[in-house]
Amino acid sequence: MPDNFHIAFPWALTALPLPLLVYWILPSLHMRSAALLLPTYHKAVEYTGQKPRKSAFVKRRGFFSWLILMMIWCLLVAAMVNPQLVGQPEMKIKTSRSFLIVADISFSMAKDDWKIEGKKARRWDAVKDVMHDFIKKRKGDRMGLVFFGTNAYIQAPFTPDLETVDQMLEEADVGMAGQMTHVGKAINKGLEMFENDTIKSKVMLLLTDGIDAGDGVLPLDAADMARKDSVMIYTLGIGTPGHGGSDLDERTLQQIAEMTGGHYFLAKDEERLKEIYTELDKLEPMEYEEAQNKPITRLYPYPLGIALVIVLLSTLIAVLVSAIKVFRDRKETYV
Structure with a gap:
């Protein structure tokens, strides 16, 4: 038997x-x-x-x-x-956090200095190509999207429906939020989304290739508010500082990550970006819980x-x- x-x-x-x-x-x-x-x-x-x-x-x-x-x-x-x-008993992914992607879609993201499968591509297209896989792997998270340039706006509110988030990401393009880069406004918009969120673990991934325009909410002030609200921010710089006219402000991104308990990453190309998303998976691993209903025949x-x-x-x-x-x-x- x-x-x-x-x-x-x-x-x-x-x-x-x-x-x-x-x-x-x-x-x-x-x-x-x-x-x-x-x-x-x-x-x-x-x-x-x-x-x-x-x-x-x-x-x-x-x-x-x-x-x-x-x-x-x-x-x-x-x-x-x-x-x-x-x-x-089957193990199922536990909804453990709200994961917010805050991505820069200012005009600088239109530079075609990256490659996809050996062909030249815009930075934004390469970022989207890698981010699609990243989103699909985060099945246990409620994900949201905020895009920013001159202004910041919500593309997708927090939802466990990752297919919808992925579709909303695909529909976004460079210049939709304006020409300038306002990192402080972007963080502030993300905090607004977290205000009514009930899940305690709150993670923000801030992705940009530029420097804050300097008006409005300053990035470090916004990071301090995030720290007080227990929001962890991982910052991701796009491009090579000091090369090809890049004005990436690595120091500010590092300070934002340190203030909120996150990490700073630098992605010089698509391959490095893939490695960073793998590292993020390790830093924010999926949590599993035992299913209450066992499969019965x-x-x-x-x-x-x-x-x-x-x-x-x-x-x-x-x-x-x-x-x-x-x-x-x-x-x-x-x-």
């Missing part, structure tokens, strides 16, 4: 001896039947001086009849106990089906035997 075999209702086994108890305890069933009286019956009674008495005949079943009945009953009891094959239809087949076959055989007997009796009568 396999280790995963389980009986749901073992108490139903007490019904096994029930037919025997009924047979021994309850009296026989009395049924009236017609009797054939001879024309000289009353004269015979007067002549012999005997009084007519009631008579009973106990019909007895053959061995095979009893065997079939007991087999059917045992199979019915086997179905009642509800035998099952219980599988191992119910076996009761098998004994129930066998019992039904035996009933049908025994009934069919009884009808055939009866028909053959009637046919023989008629044949003998005519002969």
Whole structure:
């Protein structure tokens, strides 16, 4: 018997001896039947001086009849106990955090100094190409999207529907939020999304290739507010500082990460960006919890089906035997 075999209702086994108890305890069933009286019956009674008495005949079943009945009953009891094959509990991903991607889509992200499969591509297209895979792997998180340039706006609110988040990412393009780069506004917009969020673990991934424009909310002030709200920020710089006209402000991104307990990463190309997302998976691993419902295969239809087949076959055989007997009796009568 396999280790995963389980009986749901073992108490139903007490019904096994029930037919025997009924047979021994309850009296026989009395049924009236017609009797054939001879024309000289009353004269015979007067002549012999005997009084007519009631008579009973106990019909007895053959061995095979009893065997079939007991087999059917045992199979019915086997179905009642509800035998099952219980599988191992499946592990499911626990919704453990709200993960917000805050991405820079200012004009500088349109530079075609990156490559996708050996071909020149814009920075934003390369970022999207890698980010699609990253989003699909974060199945346990509620994810959201904020894009920023001159202004910051919400592209996708927090949702466990990662397909929708992925689609919203695909629809975004460079310049939709303006030409300038306002990192402080972007962080502030992200904090607004976290305000009404009930999940305690809050993570923000800030991605930019530029330097804050310097007006409005300053990046470090916004980072300080994030720290007070227990929001961890991972910062990701795009490009090569000091090369090709890049004005990436690495120092500010490093300070933002340090203030909020996150990490700073520098992505000079698509391959490095892929490595960074792998590192993020390790820093923010998926949390699993044991599923409450274990996979169960119910076996009761098998004994129930066998019992039904035996009933049908025994009934069919009884009808055939009866028909053959009637046919023989008629044949003998005519002969």
